[in-house]
Amino acid sequence: MANPISQRLARHPEAGAFVGFIAVFLFFAALTPDTFLSGRSAASVLTSQAIPGIVALGVALLMISGEFDLSVGSILGVASLVFLELATHEVSPLAAASAGVAAGCFMGLINGLLLVWTRIPSFIITLGTLLVFRAICLTAISGGRIVRWSDVSRTDPVVLVPGLVTLALCIAVAVVLLWTARDLGRYRPQNRFTLGLSRLGAGGCLLAAVAVLGWSLGADIFEPWVIDLFGVLNGRIDIGAAAGNFRMSIIWWLVLAALFHLLLTRTRFGNAVFATGGHGEAARAQGVDVDRTRVISFVICGGLAALAGVLQVCRLKSVDPLRGEGLELEVIAAVVIGGTLLKGGYGSIIGAVVGTALTGMLRTGLVLSGVPSNAFRGAIGALVIIAVIINTLVRRQR
Amino acid sequence: MNPALKNDSPAPLVQLQDIDVGFGHIRALEGACLELHAGEVVALLGDNGAGKSTLIKVLTGLVRPQAGDIRVNGESLTLASPSQARKQGIEAVYQDLALVPLMSIARNFFLGRELTRSVGPVRLLDEEEMDRQASRALVQIGIQVRDTSEPVEGLSGGERQSIAIGRAVHFGSKVLILDEPTSALSIGETEKVLQYVEAARARGLGVILITHNLDHVYKVSDRLVILSQGKTIANLPVEQIEHEEAARLIMSGAGRKTPSERE
Ligand SMILES: Nc1ncnc2c1ncn2[C@@H]1O[C@H](COP(=O)(O)OP(=O)(O)O)[C@@H](O)[C@H]1O
Ligand SMILES: [Mg+2]
Numbered sequence: 001m002a003n004p005i006s007q008r009l010a011r012h013p014e015a016g017a018f019v020g021f022i023a024v025f026l027f028f029a030a031l032t033p034d035t036f037l038s039g040r041s042a043a044s045v046l047t048s049q050a051i052p053g054i055v056a057l058g059v060a061l062l063m064i065s066g067e068f069d070l071s072v073g074s075i076l077g078v079a080s081l082v083f084l085e086l087a088t089h090e091v092s093p094l095a096a097a098s099a100g101v102a103a104g105c106f107m108g109l110i111n112g113l114l115l116v117w118t119r120i121p122s123f124i125i126t127l128g129t130l131l132v133f134r135a136i137c138l139t140a141i142s143g144g145r146i147v148r149w150s151d152v153s154r155t156d157p158v159v160l161v162p163g164l165v166t167l168a169l170c171i172a173v174a175v176v177l178l179w180t181a182r183d184l185g186r187y188r189p190q191n192r193f194t195l196g197l198s199r200l201g202a203g204g205c206l207l208a209a210v211a212v213l214g215w216s217l218g219a220d221i222f223e224p225w226v227i228d229l230f231g232v233l234n235g236r237i238d239i240g241a242a243a244g245n246f247r248m249s250i251i252w253w254l255v256l257a258a259l260f261h262l263l264l265t266r267t268r269f270g271n272a273v274f275a276t277g278g279h280g281e282a283a284r285a286q287g288v289d290v291d292r293t294r295v296i297s298f299v300i301c302g303g304l305a306a307l308a309g310v311l312q313v314c315r316l317k318s319v320d321p322l323r324g325e326g327l328e329l330e331v332i333a334a335v336v337i338g339g340t341l342l343k344g345g346y347g348s349i350i351g352a353v354v355g356t357a358l359t360g361m362l363r364t365g366l367v368l369s370g371v372p373s374n375a376f377r378g379a380i381g382a383l384v385i386i387a388v389i390i391n392t393l394v395r396r397q398r
Numbered sequence: 399m400n401p402a403l404k405n406d407s408p409a410p411l412v413q414l415q416d417i418d419v420g421f422g423h424i425r426a427l428e429g430a431c432l433e434l435h436a437g438e439v440v441a442l443l444g445d446n447g448a449g450k451s452t453l454i455k456v457l458t459g460l461v462r463p464q465a466g467d468i469r470v471n472g473e474s475l476t477l478a479s480p481s482q483a484r485k486q487g488i489e490a491v492y493q494d495l496a497l498v499p500l501m502s503i504a505r506n507f508f509l510g511r512e513l514t515r516s517v518g519p520v521r522l523l524d525e526e527e528m529d530r531q532a533s534r535a536l537v538q539i540g541i542q543v544r545d546t547s548e549p550v551e552g553l554s555g556g557e558r559q560s561i562a563i564g565r566a567v568h569f570g571s572k573v574l575i576l577d578e579p580t581s582a583l584s585i586g587e588t589e590k591v592l593q594y595v596e597a598a599r600a601r602g603l604g605v606i607l608i609t610h611n612l613d614h615v616y617k618v619s620d621r622l623v624i625l626s627q628g629k630t631i632a633n634l635p636v637e638q639i640e641h642e643e644a645a646r647l648i649m650s651g652a653g654r655k656t657p658s659e660r661e
Contacts, residue, residue, distance in 0.1 A: 011549070180518030187515065189526050205518075266522045268512045271501075275509055278498040285460055285495045287481035287510035345500045 013339035014351030028365035043244030049360035050249035054308040058301035060352035065297040066277035066344030067122040072305040074133035076324035079104040079306030093157040104306020112298030116291040149317040163221040170216035181205035234314035261349040277344025337387040409472030417466035426452040428628040434604040441615040444625035459483040487572030496562040504546040507532040555582035
């Protein structure tokens with residue numbers, strides 16, 4: 001029998017990635033302390049990883065359900081294209097962004113339906129759709145053309161929300177927050193930690209509700225609320241000039257990670273995802289609708305890849321036909337490094353976040369220590385193999 | 399109880415008639431029949447590959463038959479999915495589909511019917527309640543587990559089997575199906591399973607027991623049904639057939655149909 005600490009570690013798929021993260025961090029901190037240990041390099045890691053990080057959330061969920069999606073890079077490309085094409089053709093930017101995400105969900109739906117209708121392994125299906133979806137980009141923007149926002153406007157698009165709508169939205173959000181705070185406050189679990197956490201959550205919701213209401217009362221209801229869409233989705237966060245290039249996409253990445261962590265570990269759907277990937281037939285025998293779970297997981301994966309594409313467009317403000325190419329392997333590597341089992345049934349969203357951050361840190365660290373940037377791919381490859389070995393060893397502990 | 403009387407009652411709990419199932423060009427069932435009454439234990443017997451597991455999967459909605467009639471409480475149904483069968487109070491312990499190894503005992507116990515609590519607009523799993531109820535239910539049935547939040551992976555085959563049986567016994571309200579439940583169990587555990595079967599019958603459930611052990615059959619069942627190559631070749635009260643003859647029928651496959659045909 002192993003000792004309790006290593007056993008407890010073994011119950012957390014992301015444990016190995018955490019250890020690896022700290023090890024790699026310490027390594028580069030010792031090697032190039034001046035450049036690596038700076039806000040600038042932290043910002044560069046997080047900003048560059050937020051986009052693949054959001055894609056990795058969906059890929060992790062899907063991999064836990066026992067399936068693969070090789071087409072995420074192409075989905076990201078098509079969604080970026082849909083968003084920017086519509087936005088540059090006088091569609092309201094919010095509607096264009098929604099259409100981009102919807103397109104991603106639809107492509108995920110196609111992947112999922114092909115899987116449950118044909119029973120061909122998803123590896124093969126999405127290898128096919130990877131090429132098909134890429135062809136959409138390549139034919140829609142042919143001849144080396146690049147779609148640019150700057151071709152239609154010098155200024156970033158704004159979304160105008162009428163004052164009354166803003167007020168209604170604020171009240172709705174506040175009601176939901178108060179409702180959540182009430183339920184969390186009433187929860188009386190035996191476990192001290194869970195109890196503390198729900199009390200904390202209740203307090204947080206209460207504060208947030210007060211803040212939202214206060215803000216809406218302070219606003220003039222006859223003035224529209226002006227949202228700088230590119231800025232909100234992926235603008236720079238100003239925290240002092242020296243701090244480096246922190247962007248909004250980091251916030252969205254972490255918020256989405258928290259939401260999907262909850263979805264996966266604390267809801268019936270999440271339980272169905274684990275069961276479907278762990279032993280699909282046994283899950284089906286217990287009344288779990290495994291095919292529905294698979295299709296929904298594909299839709300989520302496509303939707304997240306598309307959302308990542310939309311966020312990326314908000315920063316780059318252009319789309320080229322090869323946008324997102326090669327992303328799938330980088331993301332799958334990050335998810336596997338994060339402790340998710342390739343065959344499904346085991347893994348975590350937190351692991352996917354740590355894995356993505358780890359690969360980004362490795363890249364930045366190598367660049368800063370003067371290693372040719374092309375060596376980065378080899379380093380990632382080695383890391384995947386080491387990570388799988390470590391994760392397998394850790395899992396044996398239990 | 400007199401089985402002959404029960405066979406006269408108008409609506410059996412479950413009635414499977416002329417069930418055909420094929421997998422590709424394999425004919426797993428060809429006109430198989432099975433009847434089960436409340437408060438009755440039916441032993442479903444037959445050689446390996448006779449179609450026993452397939453027949454009970456038809457009853458639990460896991461396998462869609464190509465032909466045949468399924469009646470529950472006299473009402474004709476198409477069981478399109480396992481959740482439909484579960485809503486009818488039919489629970490099974492499968493030979494090959496017991497638990498999800500990487501999930502905890504409690505999560506396996508409540509798989510497909512997780513307990514939730516509402517938090518604002520969403521429903522979250524009530525893990526603590528599931529842990530509590532699962533360990534209480536298992537202890538009540540006499541199954542000791544250390545910690546229901548532990549993954550199933552680390553348990554022995556017998557422990558897993560016990561948990562799967564405990565789950566079916568706990569949730570089964572009308573029909574309890576056990577497909578070779580004692581194959582991984584010790585003598586003591588096997589005794590316990592036979593006791594669950596008798597307790598379920600006493601509570602008025604219908605029980606289908608698939609086993610290769612004829613001693614168990616004669617100990618607990620009221621009637622036996624023998625399948626051979628996808629066909630029902632015998633359906634008799636245990637009193638009407640000797641141990642040796644039953645064994646011969648199971649092995650030879652050549653046999654009599656029903657008591658009425660025999661007379
Ligand atoms: N999912 C399946 N796919 C193909 N053949 C199957 C499947 N399930 C059962 N069979 C075949 O159907 C026949 C009956 O199997 P089964 O019902 O498991 O028999 P038993 O439980 O009586 O041993 C066997 O020939 C078996 O190989
Ligand atoms: Mg069988």
